[in-house]
Amino acid sequence: MPGTACKAVPVASLGDWIMEFELRDEEKAFDEEVEQFLRDHQSPEVMDAHPEQLSQTVDTPAKRAFMRRLAERGWLGMSWPSEYGGRELSGIYDFVLTEALSRYGAPQPGKGVGIVGKTLIRHGSDEMKRRFLPQILRGEIEFAIGYSxxxxxxxxxxxxxxxxxxxxxxxxxxxxxxxxxxxxxxxYWVGARTDPDAKHKGITVFLIPMDHPGLSIRPIWTIGDERTNEVFFENVEVGPDAVVGHVNQGWTYICEALDLERFAMMPIGGLEKKVEALCAHVHAAEVSGRRLRDDPVARRRIARVVTELEVSRMLQKRVISAALKDRIPTVESSQYKLYMNECGQRVADAALDLMGPDGILRPGDEGALLDGKFERSYRYTVVDTIGGGASEIQKNIIATRGLGLPKNF
Ligand SMILES: Cc1cc2nc3c(=O)[nH]c(=O)nc-3n(C[C@H](O)[C@H](O)[C@H](O)COP(=O)(O)OP(=O)(O)OC[C@H]3O[C@@H](n4cnc5c(N)ncnc54)[C@H](O)[C@@H]3O)c2cc1C
Structure with missing residues (x-):
């Protein structure tokens, strides 16, 4: 909540703060339908037992086949306009689907449906819409996003x-x-400089096939065991049809897409599952012949973790509430991303403290507690606080766009 020093700034109305958000009966029924589908299709080939944000990418043939199954059920682009093949359902349905997938560690439709598709619907040429939107809805196509x-x-x-x-x-x-x-x-959805004399107004977004001649890719492995990449362009020639929207307008599209990324691609289901696993561990474990659940330090730590998860959930609900009012929830998304990702770090930290030495064995190591779930999470949650805009940048957005504080001080 804004502090007293910022009282004069109209940060949010009381109505924005007092926000009730419950699923309606038909949305609950959809949630149950998705849960049933995921129970029926459980498979270690498509679902990660220790899901982190990035591990839910569609990077294998089995995961692609899974995505096509979601498409066959009409679950991709549910909130898109019907003229582009969508069902014009409320964004709540996309949210319900994304959260259920994240609870199961299943791949997410995120980039195609949530970022590229939505931006093309707003700004793409008719030709690009005709070319890409049906493929996205059929779950046939994957995108990489190149800004950094x-x-x-x-x-x-x-x-x-x-x-x-x-x-x-x-x-x-x-x-x-x-x-x-x-x-x-x-x-490849990629931003490039088309006017060297301008900054924000000199950027254009291009859509280029990833196997285009002149593109080469080199892997980088992160602290969280995930692969990301360097991509090199050497005389990559493309036609005018590769331009998204208008030349030199790319920054506007990128900003809109970044807001969608913070919102559409950061479900909380994985964190909920981790907190559940940690609670179950504290409930069942014994340390030096004593029940961990009787230890006052362990009880305080777990109570705090559960409370912080609840705060994250509330912040997420504020994002959804704003999005349902057809507003791009820039400040709410930053608050949610900042708090939820740092909460993830605190959960992993608490878990390693509560588990002792066996907690720091890696997934697959003999004797690793919960198969190394929290050892990996401890490393991976560092990455969470950087990708999609670092925590400091989220704080800047909250300070300037949320609280009206000056940009430079
Ligand atoms: C695993 C992973 C996956 C990623 N995937 C993608 C992707 O698919 N596509 C893509 O385009 N990018 C991707 N990114 C890049 C990501 O968006 C950037 O790493 C992030 O924006 C930070 O940029 P940087 O690494 O250059 O750090 P820098 O910008 O150099 O920042 C270094 C430090 O300085 C702080 N800092 C910088 N500026 C300010 C400021 N104005 N005020 C206060 N503090 C500041 C930062 O918070 C950070 O702590 C990914 C990053 C990671 C780690």
Whole structure:
């Protein structure tokens, strides 16, 4: 909540703070239908027993087949307009689906449906809509997102990947960093500098096949055991039909897409499952012949973790509530991302403290408690606080756009 020093700034009305959000009967029925589907299709090939955000990507043939099954049930693009093949259902249905998938560690439809598709619907040419939207809805196509570069991370608008005119098309040269899905995606949604004399108004978004001549990919392994990539462009020639929307308008689309990413791609189900697992451990474990659940320090720690999870859930509900009012929930998304990701770190930290030495054995190691779930989570949750905009950047957004504080002080 805003502090007293910021009282004069109209941060949020009372109605925004007092927000009730419960699923309606038909939404609960959909939740149950998805749960049943996931129980029926449980498979270690598609579901990660220790899901973290990035592990829910569609990076194998089995996961692609799973995504097509979701599509066959009409669960991709449920909230899209009917003229683009959607069902015009409330965004709550997308939320219910995403959360259920995250509880099971199943792959997420995120980037295609939530980022690329939604941005194309708003800004794409008719040709691009015709080409990409049906494939996204059928679950046939995966995207990689390329904004970050070696000298343009938090300040993504400083990107320098060059796109220069050649005839009526473009030739791209330079490099991207941290492009997570590049090694399995079909298409690259990539920002490039088309006007070297402008910053924000000199960026254009392109859609380029990932196997285009002149593109090469090098892996980077993160502390959380996930693969991300460097991507190099050497005279990558594309036609005018590769441009998304208008030339030099890309930054607007990227900002909208980043808001959608913070919202659409950060379900809380994985964290809920971790807290559940930790509670079960505290309930059952014995340390030096004593029940852990009787230990006052363990009880205080677990009570705090459960409370913080509840706060994360409330912040997520505020994001959804704002989105349902057809508003891009920029500040709410930042608050949720900041708190939920740092909560994930505190949960992993509490787990390792409560488990003792066996907790730090890795997944697959003999004797690893809960098969190393929290050892991995301890490392992975560092990554969570960086990808999609680092925690400091979320704080800047909350301070400037939420509280009206000046940008430079
Ligand atoms: C696993 C992983 C996957 C990723 N996937 C993708 C992807 O698919 N596509 C993509 O485009 N990008 C991706 N990213 C990149 C990610 O968005 C950037 O790493 C992030 O924006 C931070 O940029 P940076 O790494 O260059 O750090 P920097 O921007 O150099 O920041 C370094 C530190 O300084 C702080 N800092 C920077 N500026 C400020 C400021 N103004 N005020 C206060 N503190 C500041 C940051 O918070 C951070 O702590 C991924 C990153 C990771 C780690």
């Amino acid at each position: 570069e070696p000298d343009a991370g938090s300040d993504a608008a400083a990107m320098r990947l060059r796109a220069e005119r050649k005839g009526d098309g473009w030739v791209l040269n330079g490099a991207k960093l941290w492009t997570t899905s590049a090694h399995f995606a079909d298409w």
